[in-house]
Amino acid sequence: MTVAVIQFGGSNCDRDTVQALDSVGVEAELIWHEDGLPAGIEGIVLPGGFSYGDFLRAGAMAAQSPIMDDVRSAADAGTPVLGICNGAQIGCEASLTPGAFTTNESDRFQCEHVHLRVENADTPWTRAYEEGDVIQLPIAHGEGRFEISDDRLDTLEADDRILFRYCEPDGTVTPESNPNGSKHNVAGVTGERDSVAVMMPHPERMSLPDIGPTDGRGVLGAFA
Amino acid sequence: MALSDSDRDVVVEELGRDPTHPEAALFENLWSEHCSYRSSRPLLTAFESDGEHVVVPPGDDAGVVSLPGAEDTYLAMGIESHNHPSYVDPYDGAATGVGGIVRDILSMGAYPIALTDSLYFGDFDLEYPRYLLEGVVEGISEYGNSIGVPTVAGSVAFHEDYEENPLVNVACVGLLEADRLTTAKAQTAGNKLVLVGSSTGRDGLGGASFASEDIAEDAETEDRGAVQVGNPYREKLLIEANEQLIEADIVESARDLGAAGLGGASSELVAKGGYGAEIDLDAIHQREPGLSAMELLLSESQERIVYEVRPENVERVQAIAERYDLGSAVIGDVTEDGQYVCTKDGEVVVDVPAEFVGEGAPLADLDRVEPSQPETDRPEVDIESAFETVVGHPNTASKRWIYRQYDHEVQVRTAMRPGDDAALLAIREARADRRSAEQSSGDNRETGVGLAISAGADPNWTEAAPYEGARAAGLENATNIAAKGATPLAAVDCLNAGNPENPDVYGEFAGIVDGLADVCADLSVPVVGGNVSLYNDSATGPIPPTPTLAMVGTKDGYEAPALSLSGEGTLLLVGDLALAGEAEPRLGGSQLLAGEGGTDRFPTLPDDPSAFVEAVAEVADADGTLAVHDVSHGGLAVTLAEMVHADAGADVTIETDDSVGALFHEQAGRAVIETTAPDAVRAAFDGIAPVVELGKADSSGTLSLSVGPDTLEVTANEIADLRSIIEDELD
Numbered sequence: 001m002t003v004a005v006i007q008f009g010g011s012n013c014d015r016d017t018v019q020a021l022d023s024v025g026v027e028a029e030l031i032w033h034e035d036g037l038p039a040g041i042e043g044i045v046l047p048g049g050f051s052y053g054d055f056l057r058a059g060a061m062a063a064q065s066p067i068m069d070d071v072r073s074a075a076d077a078g079t080p081v082l083g084i085c086n087g088a089q090i091g092c093e094a095s096l097t098p099g100a101f102t103t104n105e106s107d108r109f110q111c112e113h114v115h116l117r118v119e120n121a122d123t124p125w126t127r128a129y130e131e132g133d134v135i136q137l138p139i140a141h142g143e144g145r146f147e148i149s150d151d152r153l154d155t156l157e158a159d160d161r162i163l164f165r166y167c168e169p170d171g172t173v174t175p176e177s178n179p180n181g182s183k184h185n186v187a188g189v190t191g192e193r194d195s196v197a198v199m200m201p202h203p204e205r206m207s208l209p210d211i212g213p214t215d216g217r218g219v220l221g222a223f224a
Numbered sequence: 225m226a227l228s229d230s231d232r233d234v235v236v237e238e239l240g241r242d243p244t245h246p247e248a249a250l251f252e253n254l255w256s257e258h259c260s261y262r263s264s265r266p267l268l269t270a271f272e273s274d275g276e277h278v279v280v281p282p283g284d285d286a287g288v289v290s291l292p293g294a295e296d297t298y299l300a301m302g303i304e305s306h307n308h309p310s311y312v313d314p315y316d317g318a319a320t321g322v323g324g325i326v327r328d329i330l331s332m333g334a335y336p337i338a339l340t341d342s343l344y345f346g347d348f349d350l351e352y353p354r355y356l357l358e359g360v361v362e363g364i365s366e367y368g369n370s371i372g373v374p375t376v377a378g379s380v381a382f383h384e385d386y387e388e389n390p391l392v393n394v395a396c397v398g399l400l401e402a403d404r405l406t407t408a409k410a411q412t413a414g415n416k417l418v419l420v421g422s423s424t425g426r427d428g429l430g431g432a433s434f435a436s437e438d439i440a441e442d443a444e445t446e447d448r449g450a451v452q453v454g455n456p457y458r459e460k461l462l463i464e465a466n467e468q469l470i471e472a473d474i475v476e477s478a479r480d481l482g483a484a485g486l487g488g489a490s491s492e493l494v495a496k497g498g499y500g501a502e503i504d505l506d507a508i509h510q511r512e513p514g515l516s517a518m519e520l521l522l523s524e525s526q527e528r529i530v531y532e533v534r535p536e537n538v539e540r541v542q543a544i545a546e547r548y549d550l551g552s553a554v555i556g557d558v559t560e561d562g563q564y565v566c567t568k569d570g571e572v573v574v575d576v577p578a579e580f581v582g583e584g585a586p587l588a589d590l591d592r593v594e595p596s597q598p599e600t601d602r603p604e605v606d607i608e609s610a611f612e613t614v615v616g617h618p619n620t621a622s623k624r625w626i627y628r629q630y631d632h633e634v635q636v637r638t639a640m641r642p643g644d645d646a647a648l649l650a651i652r653e654a655r656a657d658r659r660s661a662e663q664s665s666g667d668n669r670e671t672g673v674g675l676a677i678s679a680g681a682d683p684n685w686t687e688a689a690p691y692e693g694a695r696a697a698g699l700e701n702a703t704n705i706a707a708k709g710a711t712p713l714a715a716v717d718c719l720n721a722g723n724p725e726n727p728d729v730y731g732e733f734a735g736i737v738d739g740l741a742d743v744c745a746d747l748s749v750p751v752v753g754g755n756v757s758l759y760n761d762s763a764t765g766p767i768p769p770t771p772t773l774a775m776v777g778t779k780d781g782y783e784a785p786a787l788s789l790s791g792e793g794t795l796l797l798v799g800d801l802a803l804a805g806e807a808e809p810r811l812g813g814s815q816l817l818a819g820e821g822g823t824d825r826f827p828t829l830p831d832d833p834s835a836f837v838e839a840v841a842e843v844a845d846a847d848g849t850l851a852v853h854d855v856s857h858g859g860l861a862v863t864l865a866e867m868v869h870a871d872a873g874a875d876v877t878i879e880t881d882d883s884v885g886a887l888f889h890e891q892a893g894r895a896v897i898e899t900t901a902p903d904a905v906r907a908a909f910d911g912i913a914p915v916v917e918l919g920k921a922d923s924s925g926t927l928s929l930s931v932g933p934d935t936l937e938v939t940a941n942e943i944a945d946l947r948s949i950i951e952d953e954l955d
Contacts, residue, residue: 012370050457053457108628110629140634210639210671
């Protein structure tokens with residue numbers, strides 16, 4: 001499978017994502033947003049970074065980029081699409097996924113490792129884990145607080161569309177383990193199809209075995 | 225600040241006429257201390273910049289070294305100060321410091337892979353230094369994070385004499401293959417000069433000369449126009465465009481536009497090649513109408529690089545710039561005759577010998593007074609309150625509040641994160657399977673090269689003893705690298721001091737220059753680049769002389785012992801001359817004296833630091849080694865406190881009749897090693913450095929100290945409370 005990692009101006013986890021995909025055996029290529037989505041693409045990653053310098057709101061400008069029409073069509077046709085960090089912000093801004101990621105409760109950028117509980121192991125992104133598993137991934141964002149209206153969140157939860165929640169090392173979901181004030185500790189959600197997902201933590205940063213643990217490989221393995 | 229009368233006389237004599245207004249402004253800025261090193265150059269010859277791995281010595285935008293065992297893979301290293309701008313406008317001042325040093329790395333043909341920040345502020349208890357700290361950290365965070373270059377190491381120190389003159393010293397490391405190497409030396413007359421990046425506006429005018437005088441009391445309002453404003457989004461585009469230009473091999477030479485703007489960059493680029501230039505100032509892409517020749521020449525608008533390009537490649541260069549939404553302009557030609565000529569509206573406004581602009585500044589011959597060390601007058605203090613004073617001080621406290629705001633993991637190389645002695649990055653490019661057989665050597669090329677990075681200085685040390693303190697700072701950085709099993713390879717330095725016209729300040733400055741030069745020579749660490757920042761003087765007086773060093777070292781692979789105890793080994797202290805009875809314990813330069821008052825002489829340093837560092841690196845990677853931690857700021861007490869955590873404690877007994885001295889002296893060149901093979905460690909240090917057994921690590925989560933007649937028990941929780949002062953106060 002060839003996965004397109006889409007580069008916007010200001011993307012900065014694009015090469016990291018290609019490296020991580022490569023290490024889980026998935027062929028990936030960088031696609032500059034102005035060049036459009038090539039034919040034969042079987043998966044898409046919207047990588048992390050600061051597209052358009054987070055001008056207006058994180059992800060808002062990239063969501064309006066013409067290549068996002070291609071991404072939306074591909075997603076509708078069932079192509080797996082994963083938005084990571086800034087890619088998650090773009091995904092929500094482009095309405096591929098519900099809700100929004102906004103300024104951290106701390107009002108500061110936070111780069112640290114967090115624990116995540118796998119909420120639904122029955123999606124392509126989480127099938128490598130068991131429901132209730134606790135994994136550790138890094139976050140690195142200033143705008144990662146998940147916000148959504150109460151009733152829409154109820155629906156998301158009822159439909160089992162929460163991928164991960166921030167939690168304690170033992171899996172308990174607490175306010176203290178919530179790094180950014182996300183509603184109900186939500187760290188990642190799926191779109192209407194579970195082949196589309198966004199998450200603030202960085203699975204690609206925990207995928208290369210030579211520098212540490214590899215808890216993120218399972219997420220990227222969805223493309224394999 | 226205008227061109228001084230004496231400099232004007234030199235210019236008039238060379239030109240045979242009065243300089244034009246733009247020429248005078250060009251000389252004023254390029255002959256400023258910041259650009260010309262006129263006060264420091266006579267001293268800087270002390271540095272060794274040769275070595276078998278040195279590819280580009282100091283004098284270019286950045287130094288370049290080759291990686292041991294992968295000689296076709298190079299590192300570019302540079303360091304820069306952004307001190308005065310960070311006082312006037314901490315956010316933009318610090319942010320543009322990051323931007324500038326990153327472009328220095330780009331212009332060598334390298335891709336930036338790591339940043340370090342060494343920051344120095346006034347007393348943490350005061351409101352103003354805190355405001356500066358928050359602004360500076362936010363500026364570094366937003367700029368560094370946005371451009372996708374991890375900030376992996378650094379240092380933060382508080383000292384009352386930085387109150388109105390903080391220091392922001394930013395270093396950057398870049399990676400390149402040998403065939404990408406680009407320098408700032410013009411290659412051929414007839415080539416075009418292409419300016420790529422942001423348009424030119426009025427920001428940062430006269431920044432170089434502003435950086436070369438004392439901070440005035442009204443600087444915050446009066447000098448705001450001399451502070452540049454950064455745009456990290458455009459810098460990131462410039463990084464990507466530069467990458468394409470270098471990969472396409474269509475750039476002959478390159479120089480970042482930093483201090484003294486286009487005038488500085490373009491004149492230095494051509495002068496270095498023995499050429500001149502003809503520049504059409506009207507061709508520059510401009511942000512606003514009505515810019516004068518002087519403004520176009522000296523604007524320090526950010527995110528700009530000037531490239532020398534063969535005429536047939538100009539179109540491709542401009543097409544790449546356009547792909548990344550960057551402006552570009554063909555602004556002139558490299559010329560044979562060595563004259564630097566600028567025209568505006570069809571008139572020649574500058575016509576001076578290019579070499580004279582860069583090299584003609586008369587060197588200053590300044591008086592100096594040799595610093596002296598104080599008598600011993602130690603405070604009366606027991607170890608319990610000393611422990612609280614030192615471990616609970618912001619200088620030794622956890623810096624997590626700061627580095628948590630920096631993305632330290634982007635680029636997926638970070639094997640060891642901030643908070644340890646040194647960062648460790650994976651250089652997979654050096655792996656044998658990525659290279660041809662003849663390019664690969666060494667024992668363990670399967671794993672690639674681990675790059676250890678450490679940066680910092682301790683103002684308490686160099687205030688107490690400039691020469692010895694600078695030696696200690698060099699040794700401490702090397703020990704940090706060795707503690708992760710790496711061997712020091714090269715360094716860049718940033719030498720900060722007050723007004724050099726003050727003989728005491730100049731004497732201290734000479735002390736830190738010589739001390740750093742000597743220790744780096746002793747360690748066989750070539751200093752491949754640097755920066756000097758003088759006139760760090762304000763209403764509150766001169767700063768302590770501050771020799772920031774950013775050092776890199778290498779090892780096979782990316783595994784290294786942590787500084788945290790495992791709880792299962794014997795604890796050995798290596799290198800402590802006082803405990804071994806080889807020197808008297810001296811508290812000079814210590815955090816204890818900074819906190820409790822009193823004076824003492826600076827500790828004696830080991831005679832052969834190189835053998836010590838080598839032995840630490842060897843032991844760090846030995847099978848029985850469980851943890852290694854450098855002993856430095858705050859002394860042994862802080863080191864042990866940092867190693868203890870909820871799951872592991874230490875039971876330590878030290879025989880001494882000077883328990884305060886033993887726990888709190890700050891002799892550099894020491895480390896605590898937790899090991900299951902203590903005899904092997906003793907053998908490794910035999911004849912090199914003393915080894916003292918401290919006791920055992922255990923699973924208690926408590927630090928139990930029995931030192932001479934005194935005892936102290938502190939739990940990991942209590943230590944964490946003491947060490948969290950920065951986040952407690954700022955969150």
